[in-house]
Every structure is written in structure tokens, then in C-alpha cells.
Amino acid sequence: MGDHSTLNSSDVNNANINTSNSGRLPGSFSLSEPRHCGCKGIRTCRLCGYSKSKQNIIQTPLYGLDCQDNNEKSRKDIFLYCDMCKKAWKPTDFAQPAFGTVITLPKTDAEQLKVHTNDQKIIENKMSNISYPITSKVKMSDHESQCMHNDSVGAIHLQGISIIENFVSEEEEAFLVTSINDTNFVNSQSGRRKQDFGPKVNFKKQKIKLSSFSGLPAYSQFLYKRMKANPCLRNFEPIELCNLEYCSERGAHIDPHLDDAWLWGERLVTLNLLSETILTFTLDTDAHLEIHVPLLRRSLIIVSSEARYKWKHSIHEEDITGKRVAMTFRELSKEFCTGGRHEEDGLKLLKIALTFQGMAVGT
Numbered sequence: 636m637g638d639h640s641t642l643n644s645s646d647v648n649n650a651n652i653n654t655s656n657s658g659r660l661p662g663s664f665s666l667s668e669p670r671h672c673g674c675k676g677i678r679t680c681r682l683c684g685y686s687k688s689k690q691n692i693i694q695t696p697l698y699g700l701d702c703q704d705n706n707e708k709s710r711k712d713i714f715l716y717c718d719m720c721k722k723a724w725k726p727t728d729f730a731q732p733a734f735g736t737v738i739t740l741p742k743t744d745a746e747q748l749k750v751h752t753n754d755q756k757i758i759e760n761k762m763s764n765i766s767y768p769i770t771s772k773v774k775m776s777d778h779e780s781q782c783m784h785n786d787s788v789g790a791i792h793l794q795g796i797s798i799i800e801n802f803v804s805e806e807e808e809a810f811l812v813t814s815i816n817d818t819n820f821v822n823s824q825s826g827r828r829k830q831d832f833g834p835k836v837n838f839k840k841q842k843i844k845l846s847s848f849s850g851l852p853a854y855s856q857f858l859y860k861r862m863k864a865n866p867c868l869r870n871f872e873p874i875e876l877c878n879l880e881y882c883s884e885r886g887a888h889i890d891p892h893l894d895d896a897w898l899w900g901e902r903l904v905t906l907n908l909l910s911e912t913i914l915t916f917t918l919d920t921d922a923h924l925e926i927h928v929p930l931l932r933r934s935l936i937i938v939s940s941e942a943r944y945k946w947k948h949s950i951h952e953e954d955i956t957g958k959r960v961a962m963t964f965r966e967l968s969k970e971f972c973t974g975g976r977h978e979e980d981g982l983k984l985l986k987i988a989l990t991f992q993g994m995a996v997g998t
Contacts, residue, residue, distance in 0.1 A: 636894060636903045636914075636938060636948060636963045712921075714791055716928040718798045723791040723926040793916065793926055795940030797867050802935035803858070808908055814854035815878055815960060818995045823879070826887035826952075830995040833875030833965070834984060838895050845983060850993035851876050855962070858906065859989075862964075867937055871902060873964035874981075874988040881912075881950070881959040888955065891917050891947035900966040903938040907931070908960040915954075916946040 714723035803811065820828035832851050835844040851859070855876055862868040881887035894903055907930045914936065916926040926946070930936060938948065971981030 795942035797937040826885035830878040850990040888952040891949040906962040913954040
């Protein structure tokens, strides 16, 4: 869930970007040109003069409706994820409106969530005028162990998503953001800025350089202890932290990708700070399908299993509505754990990481 990702050749073929210096359109660029914003290859942001929102095919999700050019390729079949039943479901019971009509979640679907809500929180997708109700989990009796849309027709099982709301307090969030801002960010891709606290890795050659790695930062130690106290993360041993900053002014986003699986292990753990957003899951085998996982401010999401290895994840530009900071922690793969081929390197990495005396790499 960060800058350690892979792209398929189809991602390049679908990009609306010039690959040479000749015949260039206004506002376009060559893939070979260095860019001050940090973008490389097909990745782009507003600072390099290109925004996804300027394409002929608008990528704003509209619940299965054709977008601006009525092109079939732009149709999105969107499902909303419920962390209570671990399924994604599709809003129903409303007529298909004309393009440009404001779309809100029908009350019937909002009512379905109330079986496991204390209050109704809303994330608004300002670009597409879609409102997402977010559940606030409460203790349920045995006969209420399933939410009311658990048997919805066509619900999609999305294995490997766990969300912990209010993982940090407002005061702790302020402390973390202040501590993070004490270190300079470096420009990353697609309008993001980053701080890396981890080993330098060449994923293509599968080589690791330990000399520049000094450990996780001191301010993250209380998060580590809190994770270890949670049953879902009791054996979670992070050896890398990547802080990513998203700003709407930069057109920050992250394209659909799978995180590396050679070095990084089963779980990707991200703490969402400063603003809410939507984490989108897609499959290469279905260009229209999107599962939207709403991320509340100060919530922690754990991505594993099929959600980690089968579904690509991304954050759309239109789902960044201000400034957002994502703190993503990664653990070692089995290859670097006890009995693995690189067990010795894994032990060295873990020992360094848990000193909590780290400085960001490359800043």
C-alpha cells in the first residue's frame, strides 16, 4: 500500500501519454524526460501538467453508469465494503439517472447498516457526489451476529480486510503529524511525497542494502506496542515504515498495484491520518468492477490474504479532498523468517528496525 508496487504492461498501453518527443500534444511529455515532481514512466500528477480528471474518459465512479463520453470502457460497477460482514454490497432501489445528476446513497441501504451502528458517519466523494455511510461497530448479541445485508444478492466476499476505528486519539494524531513533519519529505510519484524508514531494496534483482537502514522512527514505538496488544496483530513484527503524503493540490493518487511479495509479508498495515479517503480494490480480469473500502480518519486498516495478493489496490485522485498522511508498516515474507532462505538477513533487519532510532532514508 505504498511506493513498492508493480505495474503490468497493460497499464502502460492504457496510459494516454506520449512516449516520444515528436508529435507532442500541448501539456503532454516524454516518458524519458526527468520531471521535478518525482513522477517516472507512465505515472503523472498535476505538477507535470497532466491530470486524470482531464482525460476524455472521466474515471469518476457513478455506480455502474457510463461516464462523460458514454464509452463502455468508462463504466464502473461499484460495490461498498462492510467491515462487519466482510462483504462488499451494491446499493439498489434507485432509478438510473441522466449523466450529471447528483447521486446519493439510498436511505434503504443506509438503514441496512443500522443493525451494527452507534451513529451514522459519512464520507463524501465530492467529485462524484456520492455519500458513503461508515459503520461504527458495537457489541452484538448472538442472534444479531449478522448484518442485514449479509445475504444481499450478488454480494462479493473480500477476504483479508480488517479495520480498527479510532486506533489513535486526536492528540496522538497531532503528535504523529508533528513528528512526521520534523523530517523532510522527498517527491515520489503521482503527486505523492514520501519518507522511507526501511532497507534500500532492488526488487528486480532481489538485493537488499542494510547500510542506510537505521530502524523505525522513535515516534512509531507506541504504535508498535498498541498493534502487538491487538489479537489481529499479536505476531506482527514491522521492519519498514513508509509515510506517504497525499495533497489534493498536487493531484496525488496511487495507481492500481500489488505490493512486492518477495521481501514484504502477508500483512500491510496502514494508519490513515488527517482526512478520510476511499481505498479502491480492482481485478485485472474485470475492468469495470471496483470495491470501495472507506477509510476513516485515524483508522487502521490491515490488508492480507486475497485482498493483498489477488486484488490490486489504489486511491483515486478524486478521493483525496485535502491533505492525507498514510503510515504503512510492512512485515517480512516467509523467505526472511525462521527457516526461510534469507533468515539471517531477516533477523538483522528486525533487530535494526526495533531499535526505534531510525532516520528516514534518502532525506
